[in-house]
Amino acid sequence: MESSRLQRSMYELIRRTCTELPADVTAALDRARNAELEDSTAYRTLDIILRSTSLSREKGLPICQDTGALLVVIRSRPDDGVLLIEQAIVSAVRTLTREGILRQNCVDPLTEKNTGDNTGAHVPRVHFEPADGPPRIGIMLKGGGSENMSTQYSLPCPGIDAARDLEGVRRCVLDAVYQAQGRGCAPGILGVCIGGDRASGYLLAKMQLFRDLKDVNHVPVLAALEETILHEANGLGIGPMGLGGKTTLLGCKIGTAGRHPASYFVTVSYSCWATRRYRVELDGRGDIRQWI
DSSP: OOHHHHHHHHHHHHHHHHHSOOHHHHHHHHHHHHTSOTTSHHHHHHHHHHHHHHHHHHHTOOSSSOOOEEEEEEEEOTTSSHHHHHHHHHHHHHHHHHTTSSOOOOBOTTTOOBOSSSOBTTBSEEEEEEOSSSOEEEEEEEOHHHHHTOEEEESSBGGGTBOSSHHHHHHHHHHHHHHHTTTTOSSEEEEEEEESOHHHHHHHHHHGGGSOTTOOOSSHHHHHHHHHHHHHHHTSOOOGGGSOOSOSEEEEEEEEEOOOTTOOEEEEEEEOSOOEEEEEEEOTTSOEEEEO
16 A cells, blocks of 8 residues: 555545535434424524534535544454554544644643644554455544543443343433433434443444444344334433434444353443544555445
8 A cells, every 4th residue: 555645545534524424414414403393492403503514514624613532443454554554544633633624632631731633642543453355444533522421331220220131221321311411412323332341332332333324233123222212212302402302312323242241231322413434445555445
């Protein structure tokens, strides 16, 4: 792979993620707006959101002033230019920060000093998964408000009467939505991991957010649970930005991971309405072959 081509590809991938809301999210917001009465606060809120995202796409400006923390997922053969890809991502992040497309969002937790270029210890966060075929790169930008609403439960959880079963999972996820109210910038999208450990649960829950909102879970019992949670969450009346309305969630995506017999974690990754994620496939030179 050629370094210059990779840098151009990663620059465009991150730039688009920051400025162009994915089509499935835009469509879901449009459906949510059309479900509200035109003179309602919910309708006006969603209308402002949609007009704002249209302007950001048209003018190449960030969808939200909080351009989020960057998660990078690389799926590739171990010897297929992984280090070059990571270097290209870091270079693109620094350039986009300097150009004002990305806000300076990396702070050293000990000194409280902003690094100024969105790089630092373990930043950007790069996750590598060995895989056959051409390299595939996923980018997600997740804001601080929604990340703060993400949470993890350990079952059984007597406080919400949640046992170690799918009914307990349902109770956990709905509790997370209720506790978030509008603070995660609703209407949100949930990524959920059932199982795993404390660390893997959060990562795998966030990975669910890469799924298209229109897809159907290939596990029937999880597909049914996703639909149940979506319906019941939207019946809470929290609505856009917590101001009331028919749409509190745009989607709920659930995955599983093997767990230790003594542990049963339910991890919820809450993403705001500005769910920014794209994936690309690269060719052998480092150019974008296709958007996935």
